[in-house]
Amino acid sequence: MSQFIHPSWANFEREHVWHPYASMKNPAPVYPVTSASGVMLEFEDGRQMIDGMASWWCAIHGYNVPELNEAVETQLKAMAHVMFGGLTHKPAADLAEALLKIAPNDMKHVFFSDSGSVSVEVGIKMAIQYWQAQGKTDKQKLLTIRHGYHGDTFGTMGVCDPVSGMHHLFTGMLTEHFFADAPSAETDAAWDDSQIDSFRSQLEAHHHDIAAVILEPIVQNAGGMRFYAPEFLRQVRRLCDAYDLLLIFDEIATGFGRTGKMFACEHAAIQPDIMCVGKALTGGYMTLAATLCSSKVCDGIHADGAGVLMHGPTFMANPLACAVALASIELLLKSPWQERAVNIEQQLEKELMSCRDRAGVADVRVKGAIGVIEMKDAVDVAAVQKQLIAQGVWLRPFGKLIYTMPPYIISNHELKKVTAAMCDVVSTL
């Protein structure tokens, strides 16, 4: 940290403000940022960093985007916020229409909330209320696969990976759900049917107690940046139909083009019953998430005649967030996003694969605009970040993973700097 001259506010902040997954007593370095534009973050000391993280995968169009700025400014002058209980507004209606237009066809209804974790909570509630309304009150559990990540709230922690997640800290507070083995994430592994065995046997044994299956389709993100075969999802869909279970897709990380399809479930050409979106929904401008569901789910929730969906966040469907989300979707659809994803994928393949044979590297994998180097051992995040920053690149590795999920607008030249910095740092580990 000594290379940074800290403004006095940052010193105060270090003593009083928590950061994500951080110690207040032994704080990891945090770098003051003053502005951001395009793919660049500007640090307080004037240094420019290429943001290879898109601010935790949200800022797909980069920063200070004229179209998005304008959407916020225009909405701001009309109204920043009103309660959604008993009131409604056009930004919410327009965004819902846009979302349902790009989402899988079966999705017909939208519940807005303020963060990804909450949208997953709402998805879980939808599934449980669906069965309650049909009198199947035993169906209160979820089935998922290992290495998943669905959020940090109590309901969602219960379906995060039991090892890399936080189960050990909160045992007793967490619902015990059912876990199947995750499918293979090896880059070149061919599909074989044994990959579904564990999932099938969990279903056979426990389907009477299961309300829904919840998965991140195609890419497991914060649980390990693992990519798996579309065939796994097709078989999951078939088994859910056979056992009459609901299927929830958590597309919070994968939605809005990140894997090269608008939603990752399109790789398998199947649809969920409930779908969660967040992160890139507003292009990284505001906090907003949504839970989408099919008519089947919606009708089911109301099957007993009395049903209301029991959730209602204070900031539900915040107009500023809805307005910027709509502008972000319009901008995405106007842009050559598929071509950009293919270009990013090809460049990542070419440039990251070159460090596959380095001593400490366990695996290198690429899917759409996601590039991952998995090391054999956990990396020292602070030390790795320091090296990357010296090369003008911002990434936030975790565990054994050094990865990039850049804004889609990143140029070849900028992406080259990111991959070169990644390969360089790997050669020093």
Ligand SMILES: *Cc1c(COP(=O)(O)O)cnc(C)c1O
């Ligand atoms: C980030 C993420 C969440 C949680 O979203 P928050 O907005 O951080 O609450 C849930 N699921 C997946 C797949 C995510 O990547």
